[in-house]
Amino acid sequence: MKIDHSHAHPIGMYLKTFAALLVLMVLTVVMAFVHVGPPESSVINNLIAMAIAATKAVLVVLFFMHVKFSTQLTKFWAVLGFLWFLLMFIMFADYTTRPREYIRGWEPAAEDPNAPAAMPQPPAR
Amino acid sequence: MKTEALHAAHQTEEQPLHHQFEEVSQQNESYVVGMWVFLVTEIMFFGGMFLAYVLYRWRYPEAWYEAHTRLDVAMGTTNTVVLLTSSLTMALAVHFAQLRNKRMHMAMLGTTIALACVFLVIKAFEWSAKFHHGLVPGPGFLWDGTVPMPQAQLFYSLYFGMTGLHALHVIIGILVIGTLALLTFLDHPLVKNDFIPTELVGLYWHFVDIVWIFLFPLFYLIPK
Amino acid sequence: MSTAAPVLHGESPKAPPSYLQAGHTIKSWLLTGDHKRIAVLYLISVSIFFFFGSLAASMIRVELVSPRGVMLESDTYNKVFTAHGIIMIFFFLIPAIPAVLGNFLLPIMIGARDLAFPRLNLLSWYLYVAGGLCGVLAIAFGGVDTGWTFYTPYSSMYSNTNVALTIIGAFIAGFSSIATGINFIVTVHKMRAPGMTWFRLPLMVWGSYATSLIIVLGTPVVAITLLLVVMERVFHIGVFSPELGGDPVLFQHLFWFYSHPAVYIMILPAMGVINEVITCFTRKRIFGYHFIAFSSLAIAGLGFLVWGHHMFVSSQSMYQGMVFSLLSYLVAVPSAIKVFNWTATIHKGSVRFQTPFLYVLGFIGLFVVGGLTGLFLAAMSIDVHLTDTYFVVAHFHYVMVGGTIMGFLAGLHFWWPKFFGRMYPDSWGKLSALIIFVGFNLTFLPQFVLGYLGMPRRYHYYYFAPEFQFWHIASTAGASILAVGFLIPAVYLLWSLKYGAPAGPNPWGAKGLEWTIPSPPPTTNFLETPVVREEPYAYDAEAEEREEQAKEPTRA
Numbered sequence: 012m013k014i015d016h017s018h019a020h021p022i023g024m025y026l027k028t029f030a031a032l033l034v035l036m037v038l039t040v041v042m043a044f045v046h047v048g049p050p051e052s053s054v055i056n057n058l059i060a061m062a063i064a065a066t067k068a069v070l071v072v073l074f075f076m077h078v079k080f081s082t083q084l085t086k087f088w089a090v091l092g093f094l095w096f097l098l099m100f101i102m103f104a105d106y107t108t109r110p111r112e113y114i115r116g117w118e119p120a121a122e123d124p125n126a127p128a129a130m131p132q133p134p135a136r
Numbered sequence: 137m138k139t140e141a142l143h144a145a146h147q148t149e150e151q152p153l154h155h156q157f158e159e160v161s162q163q164n165e166s167y168v169v170g171m172w173v174f175l176v177t178e179i180m181f182f183g184g185m186f187l188a189y190v191l192y193r194w195r196y197p198e199a200w201y202e203a204h205t206r207l208d209v210a211m212g213t214t215n216t217v218v219l220l221t222s223s224l225t226m227a228l229a230v231h232f233a234q235l236r237n238k239r240m241h242m243a244m245l246g247t248t249i250a251l252a253c254v255f256l257v258i259k260a261f262e263w264s265a266k267f268h269h270g271l272v273p274g275p276g277f278l279w280d281g282t283v284p285m286p287q288a289q290l291f292y293s294l295y296f297g298m299t300g301l302h303a304l305h306v307i308i309g310i311l312v313i314g315t316l317a318l319l320t321f322l323d324h325p326l327v328k329n330d331f332i333p334t335e336l337v338g339l340y341w342h343f344v345d346i347v348w349i350f351l352f353p354l355f356y357l358i359p360k
Numbered sequence: 361m362s363t364a365a366p367v368l369h370g371e372s373p374k375a376p377p378s379y380l381q382a383g384h385t386i387k388s389w390l391l392t393g394d395h396k397r398i399a400v401l402y403l404i405s406v407s408i409f410f411f412f413g414s415l416a417a418s419m420i421r422v423e424l425v426s427p428r429g430v431m432l433e434s435d436t437y438n439k440v441f442t443a444h445g446i447i448m449i450f451f452f453l454i455p456a457i458p459a460v461l462g463n464f465l466l467p468i469m470i471g472a473r474d475l476a477f478p479r480l481n482l483l484s485w486y487l488y489v490a491g492g493l494c495g496v497l498a499i500a501f502g503g504v505d506t507g508w509t510f511y512t513p514y515s516s517m518y519s520n521t522n523v524a525l526t527i528i529g530a531f532i533a534g535f536s537s538i539a540t541g542i543n544f545i546v547t548v549h550k551m552r553a554p555g556m557t558w559f560r561l562p563l564m565v566w567g568s569y570a571t572s573l574i575i576v577l578g579t580p581v582v583a584i585t586l587l588l589v590v591m592e593r594v595f596h597i598g599v600f601s602p603e604l605g606g607d608p609v610l611f612q613h614l615f616w617f618y619s620h621p622a623v624y625i626m627i628l629p630a631m632g633v634i635n636e637v638i639t640c641f642t643r644k645r646i647f648g649y650h651f652i653a654f655s656s657l658a659i660a661g662l663g664f665l666v667w668g669h670h671m672f673v674s675s676q677s678m679y680q681g682m683v684f685s686l687l688s689y690l691v692a693v694p695s696a697i698k699v700f701n702w703t704a705t706i707h708k709g710s711v712r713f714q715t716p717f718l719y720v721l722g723f724i725g726l727f728v729v730g731g732l733t734g735l736f737l738a739a740m741s742i743d744v745h746l747t748d749t750y751f752v753v754a755h756f757h758y759v760m761v762g763g764t765i766m767g768f769l770a771g772l773h774f775w776w777p778k779f780f781g782r783m784y785p786d787s788w789g790k791l792s793a794l795i796i797f798v799g800f801n802l803t804f805l806p807q808f809v810l811g812y813l814g815m816p817r818r819y820h821y822y823y824f825a826p827e828f829q830f831w832h833i834a835s836t837a838g839a840s841i842l843a844v845g846f847l848i849p850a851v852y853l854l855w856s857l858k859y860g861a862p863a864g865p866n867p868w869g870a871k872g873l874e875w876t877i878p879s880p881p882p883t884t885n886f887l888e889t890p891v892v893r894e895e896p897y898a899y900d901a902e903a904e905e906r907e908e909q910a911k912e913p914t915r916a
Contacts, residue, residue, distance in 0.1 A: 018234070019231050019234035019235050020231065022228065022231060025224060025227045025228055025231065026224075028224075028227075029220065029221070029223075029224040032220050032223075033217070033220065036213075036216055036217070036220065039352070039353050039357060040209075040213060040357060042359075043353065043357035043358070043359050044359075046359065046360070053197075053358075053359040053360060056359035057359065060353040060354075060357065060359075061353075063353075064349050064350050064352075064353055067346075067349045068346045068349055068350070071223060071342050071345060071346055071349070072342075072346070074227075075223055075224075075226075075227040075338070075342045075345075076338070076339055076342045077335070081168065082165055082169075084165070084169050085165070085168055085169055085172055088169060088172040088173055088176055089172055091176060092172075092175060092176035092179040092180070093179060095176070095179070095180060095183075096179050096180060096183040096186070099180075099183055099184070099187050100187065100190075102187065102191070103191070103194075106191060106194075106195075
């Protein structure tokens with residue numbers, strides 16, 4: 012399938028996308044200070060922030076980067092990149108299923124019964 | 137009008153065909169796909185640091201919140217607007233390259249570079265403020281907050297690492313866009329009657345913008 | 361055989377000059393865009409790095425004949441095995457087959473004039489040389505002692521050696537790899553000749569494509585990981601050191617996320633070569649073309665899901681370990697499918713035991729051993745005992761040398777006449793294949809025993825277990841034979857360039873577009889763009905004839 016890139020898109024498309032991006036940016040800032048969801052947990056706020064950022068990214072990809080008007084092959088690679096990045100989060104399966112263990116220095120010193128008097132320093136070169 | 141006729145005349149000039157390709161559409165798609173494959177490598181490159189960030193933020197949520205309060209949200213927001221605008225001007229540069237409007241093409245490239253420089257200047261202010269307050273990881277790190285120092289230091293390690301890597305990409309972008317502008321000005325065969333180099337540089341620049349779109353909320357806007 | 365100037369195809373007045381003849385200046389080589397010349401440049405440089413890596417290997421084997429070492433300090437020994445690993449992995453195994461054979465053959469196999477991005481191709485060679493030089497400089501000026509795996513926090517905080525410079529070398533070489541990957545992907549998608557559909561592609565192209573997928577998706581991750589190690593050393597930006605609040609195991613996760621798929625970068629091109637050689641020397645169509653094609657993609661994809669099997673004893677969660685163990689068993693399946701298909705291809709084929717085919721047979725046998733021993737290691741319970749022992753060393757040498765290097769030699773010997781228009785003496789080829797096979801097994805089979813008995817890897821001394829010495833001596837004896845085996849082809853291949861019998865377009869009688877053009881080919885490969893109508897490996901007519909003759913045995 013051949014797509015002729017040499018015909019330009021109307022300028023309005025770029026301007027409208029830009030306007031949407033600015034609006035979403037304002038929304039991002041606002042949502043950081045407006046708490047949503049159960050108290051003491053900012054999970055919903057984080058999800059909203061990421062969802063807005065993802066929407067912005069999608070707008071840039073589709074319109075500024077012309078992926079909406081591109082071939083299947085281009086779209087495939089655009090999607091694959093973000094998908095493969097998400098694949099790396101398999102590593103979380105390790106961190107979330109480890110038994111809670113003590114690592115010196117990672118707890119606040121006051122609470123830690125096993126903390127030494129002073130933080131160990133790396134050896135001098 | 138005379139300018140329209142001039143543009144129309146330019147547009148009838150053929151886009152040059154490189155020797156290894158059979159047709160211009162094959163050539164154009166090849167370059168665009170090639171650039172996207174490169175951007176995929178960039179996504180995976182930044183991705184490693186994003187992964188480390190998410191991991192440690194999940195581990196030390198209080199430290200992350202407290203450490204981030206020392207960042208200047210106003211500067212961060214300004215930089216976001218600057219970069220989004222530069223993305224617009226870059227997209228318009230491609231647009232004018234397609235229309236073979238050399239004057240506007242170069243004007244848009246120039247504006248993009250100017251905005252990128254503004255971004256870097258603001259970033260320089262931010263960073264020097266951090267140096268001043270002893271928030272640079274290493275032996276000189278000064279922390280007077282309530283969360284453990286190693287955790288705060290980790291936040292700032294990732295802050296400098298990720299914004300630093302991003303800033304490096306902005307610098308490279310400025311150099312590349314500058315080179316493109318120069319070649320366009322000189323009517324160099326690489327770019328004459330061929331909008332693809334501008335499109336490819338545009339793809340890179342939009343990617344740099346997307347990285348910032350994620351960096352901004354992650355570092356500057358951590359909810360309580 | 362005359363010692364006069366070689367009769368190459370370029371000399372006929374009507375035919376265009378071969379790519380070797382088109383331009384004789386250094387500039388025409390160093391600024392070339394021709395994928396074939398770049399392949400030759402790569403051939404020279406990977407061979408040089410292979411030589412240095414082998415020197416390091418010889419030093420290791422010499423040291424290990426005595427329980428207390430022979431001539432090196434332990435610190436130096438650490439630097440030597442690190443150099444061996446870094447040079448062999450980053451500067452030989454990963455680039456060799458794609459950059460030498462792939463670069464030369466991929467465009468021709470799909471009927472194209474060149475790769476999609478010739479200048480990017482040249483850049484990839486320069487990046488490779490630059491990265492290699494950095495690595496060599498780092499080794500020459502004091503070396504690195506972290507092991508090629510650069511585990512933190514030793515590499516990021518405590519080691520006093522040239523970690524940063526070595527990492528920069530590997531980092532630059534990574535860009536070279538990525539450039540090749542991008543080039544191959546776009547070329548296979550966009551530059552195929554009319555009629556060359558995906559399922560008419562030679563399986564070497566499928567292998568190269570799958571390899572390129574892994575390269576572009578994985579290499580950047582190790583790039584950022586190693587960069588973070590450098591940043592930690594230089595700027596104290598610590599994400600891997602507990603003193604700075606970080607987790608050393610995160611380094612291992614990120615490092616192996618690439619480095620496991622990297623081993624598939626090393627083996628998939630070799631498997632691609634096997635397909636080409638095996639069909640030619642059995643005069644048969646490949647058995648199960650689609651299975652082999654899809655298994656290459658499966659290996660590429662699944663290969664990204666198993667990295668944790670390098671971390672079973674790293675304090676990684678046991679539950680995640682179980683998942684990785686299961687997935688590691690799964691990833692063996694597509695490789696096994698290939699081995700079964702190759703065996704089925706050989707069955708009832710008309711076999712000619714010439715040099716390339718001997719390397720193919722060596723590959724199949726040795727790869728099976730390497731792959732099966734990998735399954736031992738994929739079982740968590742067994743891995744607890746065998747990890748970081750010589751069992752692991754033997755396993756990966758069976759797949760990397762017995763697999764990748766055999767594949768490389770098979771391909772080199774198969775396509776040598778195409779590259780240079782010269783045949784080498786086949787008897788010497790067969791002899792060295794045999795010597796390599798014997799030497800290789802004598803080197804690495806004892807190491808399985810050593811690992812089982814408990815000899816740790818990367819140890820300079822083993823005086824606590826003098827019973828190991830017998831096996832180490834056997835291994836070193838094998839290594840000496842292996843060294844001879846590798847040196848002989850260097851001699852006769854170089855000899856053939858001037859004195860070898862001139863080769864025609866198709867000395868092996870093989871199918872494939874590369875055998876329809878002159879040896880060596882002209883710069884633009886084809887005089888006219890070919891139109892493909894045939895299925896790949898169309899040895900059917902011959903196979904049918906053989907069946908006919910088999911049915912009528914009384915006929916003369």
